Amino acid sequence: xxxxxxxxxxxxxxxxxxxxxxxxxxxxxxxxxxxxxxxxxxxxxxxxxxxxxxxxxxxxxxxxxxxxxxxxxxxxxxxxxxxxxxxxxxxxxxxxxxxxxxxxxxxxxxxxxxxxxxxxxxxxxxxxxxxxxxxxxxxxxxxxxxxxxxxxxxxxxxxxxxxxxxxxxxxxxxxxxxxxxxxxxxxxxxxxxxxxxxxxxxxxxxxxxxxxxxxxxxxxxxxxxxxxxxxxxxxxxxxxxxxxxxxxxxxxxxxxxxxxxxxxxxxxxxxxxxxxxxxxxxxxxxxxxxxxxxxxxxxxxxxxxxxxxxxxxxxxxxxxxxxxxxxxxxxxxxxxxxxxxxxxxxxxxxxxxxxxxxxxxxxxxxxxxxxxxxxxxxxxxxxxxxxxxxxxxxxxxxxxxxxxxxxxxxxxxxxxxxxxxxxxxxxxxxxxxxxxxxxxxxxxxxxxxxxxxxxxxxxxxxxxxxxxxxxxxxxxxxxxxxxxxxxxxxxxxxxxxxxxxxxxxxxxxxxxx
Amino acid sequence: xxxxxxxxxxxxxxxxxxxxxxxxxxxxxxxxxxxxxxxxxxxxxxxxxxxxxxxxxxxxxxxxxxxxxxxxxxxxxxxxxxxxxxxxxxxxxxxxxxxxxxxxxxxxxxxxxxxxxxxxxxxxxxxxxxxxxxxxxxxxxxxxxxxxxxxxxxxxxxxxxxxxxxxxxxxxxxxxxxxxxxxxxxxxxxxxxxxxxxxxxxxxxxxxxxxxxxxxxxxxxxxxxxxxxxxxxxxxxxxx
Ligand code: HEM
Ligand code: HEM
Ligand code: SF4
Ligand code: SF4
Numbered sequence: 001x002x003x004x005x006x007x008x009x010x011x012x013x014x015x016x017x018x019x020x021x022x023x024x025x026x027x028x029x030x031x032x033x034x035x036x037x038x039x040x041x042x043x044x045x046x047x048x049x050x051x052x053x054x055x056x057x058x059x060x061x062x063x064x065x066x067x068x069x070x071x072x073x074x075x076x077x078x079x080x081x082x083x084x085x086x087x088x089x090x091x092x093x094x095x096x097x098x099x100x101x102x103x104x105x106x107x108x109x110x111x112x113x114x115x116x117x118x119x120x121x122x123x124x125x126x127x128x129x130x131x132x133x134x135x136x137x138x139x140x141x142x143x144x145x146x147x148x149x150x151x152x153x154x155x156x157x158x159x160x161x162x163x164x165x166x167x168x169x170x171x172x173x174x175x176x177x178x179x180x181x182x183x184x185x186x187x188x189x190x191x192x193x194x195x196x197x198x199x200x201x202x203x204x205x206x207x208x209x210x211x212x213x214x215x216x217x218x219x220x221x222x223x224x225x226x227x228x229x230x231x232x233x234x235x236x237x238x239x240x241x242x243x244x245x246x247x248x249x250x251x252x253x254x255x256x257x258x259x260x261x262x263x264x265x266x267x268x269x270x271x272x273x274x275x276x277x278x279x280x281x282x283x284x285x286x287x288x289x290x291x292x293x294x295x296x297x298x299x300x301x302x303x304x305x306x307x308x309x310x311x312x313x314x315x316x317x318x319x320x321x322x323x324x325x326x327x328x329x330x331x332x333x334x335x336x337x338x339x340x341x342x343x344x345x346x347x348x349x350x351x352x353x354x355x356x357x358x359x360x361x362x363x364x365x366x367x368x369x370x371x372x373x374x375x376x377x378x379x380x381x382x383x384x385x386x387x388x389x390x391x392x393x394x395x396x397x398x399x400x401x402x403x404x405x406x407x408x409x410x411x412x413x414x415x416x417x418x419x420x421x422x423x424x425x426x427x428x429x430x431x432x433x434x435x436x437x438x439x440x441x442x443x444x445x446x447x448x449x450x451x452x453x454x455x456x457x458x459x460x461x462x463x464x465x466x467x468x469x470x471x472x473x474x475x476x477x478x479x480x481x482x483x484x485x486x487x488x489x490x491x492x493x494x495x496x497x498x499x500x501x502x503x504x505x506x507x508x509x510x511x512x513x
Numbered sequence: 514x515x516x517x518x519x520x521x522x523x524x525x526x527x528x529x530x531x532x533x534x535x536x537x538x539x540x541x542x543x544x545x546x547x548x549x550x551x552x553x554x555x556x557x558x559x560x561x562x563x564x565x566x567x568x569x570x571x572x573x574x575x576x577x578x579x580x581x582x583x584x585x586x587x588x589x590x591x592x593x594x595x596x597x598x599x600x601x602x603x604x605x606x607x608x609x610x611x612x613x614x615x616x617x618x619x620x621x622x623x624x625x626x627x628x629x630x631x632x633x634x635x636x637x638x639x640x641x642x643x644x645x646x647x648x649x650x651x652x653x654x655x656x657x658x659x660x661x662x663x664x665x666x667x668x669x670x671x672x673x674x675x676x677x678x679x680x681x682x683x684x685x686x687x688x689x690x691x692x693x694x695x696x697x698x699x700x701x702x703x704x705x706x707x708x709x710x711x712x713x714x715x716x717x718x719x720x721x722x723x724x725x726x727x728x729x730x731x732x733x734x735x736x737x738x739x740x741x742x743x744x745x746x747x748x749x750x751x752x753x
Contacts, residue, residue, distance in 0.1 A: 101646065
């Protein structure tokens, strides 16, 4: 690890709110998407030469979104500047930049809203904190709306549930549309549209990888666990983040999913066409884009004739799958176009569609269909990092909060040593890993390292107190982010891993000799 | 003076009602195209109603967020609520028994309201983060409500006004039969600012009051597996 060019926050003895350092992160900017990337997605290639044109387009798009999203409209009007959210964002805690306070982030946009869409802002802008839209303001948007991971932690504490993530999405949507996109996210959207996954892995490469996996697992366990691709008529279609196919520690969880299917004797398949559960359309707040990415999965489910769709360990993917797929693509109840109707007939009505892999595994455990050697995990003292999109934007199981219990239940079923981190940093008040929402790129490394600070602090506590040496999580972004930033805080990068990695270690495959 | 206030209150009332009605219509007609409750969220409509009730009556999320703001904010709003209920007596000819019953509570709730406002205002100066996010209008709102509260308390406890005449004035306004308003400086300030508040309400952050009921993160049930949330404009995309 090269020495960083920025200061890494020091752990606090008492978790007091940091003093503000205005402008501390004003320099943070991701790379701007070039024309090729932008145009591949149907966005304007670059900003117009004439500022006035951009200005009018921004205001026009803003108005359009205000008419399309009640969230945006209500949130623009409702904030009273009470201050409840001000100390809740991991980016504020880690960077001390007041513009990373959720309300201040919203205010970057609300100031424009007031100026152009409300009477007091038109008459007395200074009085109500309204300002004209200038190029500087747009640059500020590009900087600070790419310092939000859309984690929704602020929305938990706001008396009106104002969700800064919604505001961030709207701002990014506007930026995209005027030719000011972010390179990392838009490049990825291009790949998923063209090839089928965020990493741009073509079908043959996937096939190779999966064959290699089968060999590895065979060497390891002596059992022929299959990692099938594009199998017509399989019972389950597994859609998982593409990082699971090659990145460490992600792949360990993929191995785990395969073992679960094997041990339960359920036929399954991956798809090369729909080889991505992640959906970066969410991060840019672009309904069309999100729908387009999600449609691939519906198409594949239909084509392969599966009875169930299961989603692998990925936070935002699960949000999109659980909360949006049905609306976007008619994949659940109520879809009424011919294909949605066809799909419903084919899917097994006994199961909620789609299911999370943790719901799937936990179900099997409860039915007694999986057996474990818990001792195999005894070298691990485990804690669990709730991923924001699972915790605050979706659910598992049949009751509110199932998303907290089910992964923990699985861990406790496959391992003996589990402790939770500080109550204030888990479950619905969990801290983001610092890399979510489209900021998982090296051009935002400083932001990522600083944003991880509150989680690292809570982790340090359980490491000191209980000797924790494994932080399980069910998100591909969390895994990649932690692998990168753990060393900055003096931890081993292998401290993070998936829940199904633990399952994989302990599961009895049933046919061992 | 009487005529001035009569016209002012007709005007203020008209703007308040028309403005709020428009805003509520505007919130209601804007679709929420996706299911975005902040989870864990209730899975049923009654569950959502209960969550909303806790937000509106107890300020539950604010309680989780910051105890000081919650304390002062809740004091202010509960005080305000009781005071307003007590004020109903100026607007109904025959005061019902329950309204008589709450009169003494409303009387002292004025202190609670003013104390809450004082606390909230102090935080705008003392807490760095809140100072940073405060705009001049935030201060003015608190100042205005404080003056309304203090002049009200002044009339109740120090320099009485003829409240029978005040009542006659407002009942008169309601039946388009204008009666003399007692001349009382405290009352004039009180009423002037109340009218101003009514006029500004639909254009300001006071929209949080209707807004909270329309906030998708709080008013949606967590039921995307059972229900599609297709907005009309999104359904249009499907047709293409
Ligand atoms: C449904 C009814 C209402 C609810 C649920 C509600 C809720 C809240 C909450 C939770 C806050 C933030 C905490 C605080 O600063 O007090 C707040 C602030 C505020 N509310 Fe309300 N409110 C309601 C009605 C009203 C009304 C009718 C008024 C008008 C007189 C009002 C005036 C204010 C003001 C001025 C603030 C900002 C206080 C500050 O500057 O800190 N609210 N409200
Ligand atoms: C048209 C509307 C209003 C009228 C006619 C009115 C009139 C009055 C009068 C005559 C009093 C003195 C009561 C007494 O001597 O016993 C009073 C007190 C008071 N008013 Fe108002 N007021 C109005 C609106 C408001 C509003 C909107 C608020 C709060 C934001 C408010 C806050 C108070 C308070 C705190 C007191 C003292 C406590 C009490 O006696 O209830 N008033 N008001
Ligand atoms: S959504 Fe998360 S990252 Fe964005 S402002 Fe809120 S707390 Fe911060
Ligand atoms: S908690 Fe909500 S109302 Fe309060 S300042 Fe933050 S966004 Fe505004």
